[in-house]
């Protein structure tokens with residue numbers, strides 16, 4: 001059965017896109033069929049997978065929203081790209097920002113992405129959605145389409161207030177019953193400098209405040225220049241730096257996600 005995970009935090013620059021790429025390709029390396037969805041008009045996921053000029057693509061996630069807004073038919077597989085590291089991608093483009101402004105014109109506008117993905121689920125084991133850094137109607141679409149959410153959080157700049165807002169949004173979506181099954185897969189600490197006392201203090205604070213609503217992954221992602229280099233080159237950290245510390249960390253995280261979802265037999 002396909003699992004849909006939104007990678008979300010309205011805070012910018014916390015490694016949502018980087019984590020979507022490296023979790024997605026990590027799962028593909030474990031033999032899983034994976035689709036990544038770029039749900040951000042910045043199209044960082046699309047460009048960090050090597051599609052350097054997303055705004056020139058004929059089809060993108062914007063096409064899906066545009067056709068839903070205008071009540072037109074579309075082929076769900078139209079425009080899906082393939083990356084050589086074994087994952088598929090629904091790209092994005094700047095046109096998505098135009099659709100965002102008009103989205104309320106669509107019938108059941110919170111359900112557009114869910115409807116689109118339902119027709120693709122049979123082809124994949126996992127669908128990961130890279131969310132924009134906002135709590136907009138697009139993010140609501142992502143959270144309505146998802147079974148669970150990974151919340152990347154940067155320890156250096158982490159404000160527990162920020163985490164509270166995304167957790168409150170998730171709870172509102174559950175409460176309003178637009179997606180009452182939505183779960184938090186885990187909070188993922190990213191760009192961790194080292195296991196300093198400061199970092200441990202933050203982990204303890206998050207556990208105290210949100211532990212009952214949102215587990216923290218055991219794996220955290222260290223700061224590494226190789227991570228940024230990999231996305232500039234349109235590849236994963238596994239390819240850029242096979243034995244690097246961030247690579248090991250993403251591998252451990254993928255294992256953790258698979259075990260939590262009872263895949264891989266180590267649970």
Ligand SMILES: Nc1ncnc2c1ncn2[C@@H]1O[C@H](COP(=O)(O)OP(=O)(O)OP(=O)(O)O)[C@@H](O)[C@H]1O
Pocket residue numbers: 011012013014015016017018019040044131132133190191192221222223224225227228229231246
């Ligand atoms: N582990 C890491 N070590 C060093 N740099 C990293 C690491 N993870 C991500 N980065 C860098 O941090 C920056 C922000 O990462 P990314 O684009 O993934 O964040 P984001 O949350 O998707 O941002 P946005 O909110 O704009 O969508 C990028 O330049 C990326 O290369």
Ligand SMILES: [Mg+2]
Pocket residue numbers: 016017018040044045130131
């Ligand atoms: Mg991003």
